[in-house]
Every structure is written in structure tokens, then in C-alpha cells.
Amino acid sequence: MKISVIIPSYNEEETILEVLRDIHQQSIENIQFEVIVVDDASTDDTSKLLKGTPDFYDKYIKLDTNGGKGAAIRAGLKEATGDYILFQDADLEYSPNEYGDLLKPILLFDADFVIGSRFLAPKFTRIAYFWHKVGNFIITFLFNVVNNTTFTDIYSCYVLYKREYIDPDALRTNGWEQQAEILTKVVGRASNIYEVPISYHGRTYEDGKKIRARHVFSVIYSIIRFRLIR
Numbered sequence: 001m002k003i004s005v006i007i008p009s010y011n012e013e014e015t016i017l018e019v020l021r022d023i024h025q026q027s028i029e030n031i032q033f034e035v036i037v038v039d040d041a042s043t044d045d046t047s048k049l050l051k052g053t054p055d056f057y058d059k060y061i062k063l064d065t066n067g068g069k070g071a072a073i074r075a076g077l078k079e080a081t082g083d084y085i086l087f088q089d090a091d092l093e094y095s096p097n098e099y100g101d102l103l104k105p106i107l108l109f110d111a112d113f114v115i116g117s118r119f120l121a122p123k124f125t126r127i128a129y130f131w132h133k134v135g136n137f138i139i140t141f142l143f144n145v146v147n148n149t150t151f152t153d154i155y156s157c158y159v160l161y162k163r164e165y166i167d168p169d170a171l172r173t174n175g176w177e178q179q180a181e182i183l184t185k186v187v188g189r190a191s192n193i194y195e196v197p198i199s200y201h202g203r204t205y206e207d208g209k210k211i212r213a214r215h216v217f218s219v220i221y222s223i224i225r226f227r228l229i230r
Helices: 016-024 046-051 069-079 096-109 130-147 178-189 215-229
Strands: 002-009 032-039 059-062 084-087 113-117 159-162 193-197
Touching: 002 016, 002 069, 016 032, 016 046, 016 096, 032 046, 032 069, 046 059, 059 069, 069 178, 084 096, 096 113, 096 159, 096 193, 113 178, 130 178, 130 215, 159 178, 178 215
Parallel strands: 002 032, 002 084, 032 059, 113 193
Antiparallel strands: 084 159, 113 159
């Protein structure tokens, strides 16, 4: 089974190589990882570091202009050839050492969609921003209401689904709301869905965290919009 790991990155010179090393060290029986790094027009040394370590990835995509995380995800999806898609942030908030747990529902129960949850009894989680947790609760609650699901954390990084469920050319969003679009479409097509606990080492704004409270409004709009037209 091949898993396409898509890593959108923008100005992640501090962590990108460590993330790639951690992925490179993952060894799971009967699993092959296809690592796709998308550099979203970084202005630091991210590109230089990536070009100097080609053994750590299978495909490298350099975008000419910064289009946001969603644009980088779309570019990665177009190059993916795996049976499943797995998203990996480049900032070490999430550890590739969790891959074994994420893949268990697929290997044991033939799951077609798995998502990691920071709130489902993780081994550890870094304490961060109260209002981020409130915002996450609101969007997760709304998503569950309109999709009749029981997720505890729809905006964790780790989303793993069958590649056939999403056509990258059909995606309509490029911002933070794109995950809501992808999840809504996948939930509408998947029949065997699992959630697993993951640990979380969140960054502060000083560390380089990019998502802001205002993004919750576009996410809410996308949850409703794509539930109606998926």
C-alpha cells in the first residue's frame, strides 16, 4: 500500500529537515511512503535546504508565488500517486512517529478515512490559546451537526483518506477553509471512518504559527457551503 505524504511548507527552514528525517525513519510493514514537499514560495532558506537533501523526498514542487496552504495542498495532490493521502505540516506541531497509529484502522479494519484528534486522550498536548480551542469546538460541533458525525477535532493536521475521493481540480478553495471542503467531500463518500488520538506540540505566534482567529469564519462558511453542494 502506498501512502502519499503531502507537506505544504512556507518559511519553515527551522523544522523542515527534521520533519523529513522523521518521516524517512518510519518503517511500517506493507506500507510505502511517497513524500511530496510543496514549497509555497518561501522567502527564507527552505528551498535551499530542500534542494540540498533530495534523498528525503520523492517529489519537490516549488511554487512561483505564495498561494497559501490550500494552494500548496492542491499542487501536491496533483502529483500524488498513492492509494491514500496523508497531510503533514512542516512545523513539527505533529510528529510522523504517529503514523503507525494513524494507519492501524486501515490495516486492521480497512478504513477509508482516518483523522487524528488532539482531544481524544493524547499522550501529551502543549497548552496554547484558549480561543483557538473554543473556535475548534465551534467548527467541529457545526461539522458534526450538518454531517451527522461524531468527530472531536476536525482541524488537526493528520487527515488520511483514499486518494480517489478528492479530485484536486475540483477543489474550490485555497485558504485554511480548504480542509473543511476536503473533509465534507470525503465524509460524503467514505463509509468506514475512524478517529485516533494524536499528541500535539503546538506553536505560539512567536514560534511562527500562522492560523488566526478570523479564519474560523471562512471555515464555518465552507462547512455549510460544501455540505450543500458536495
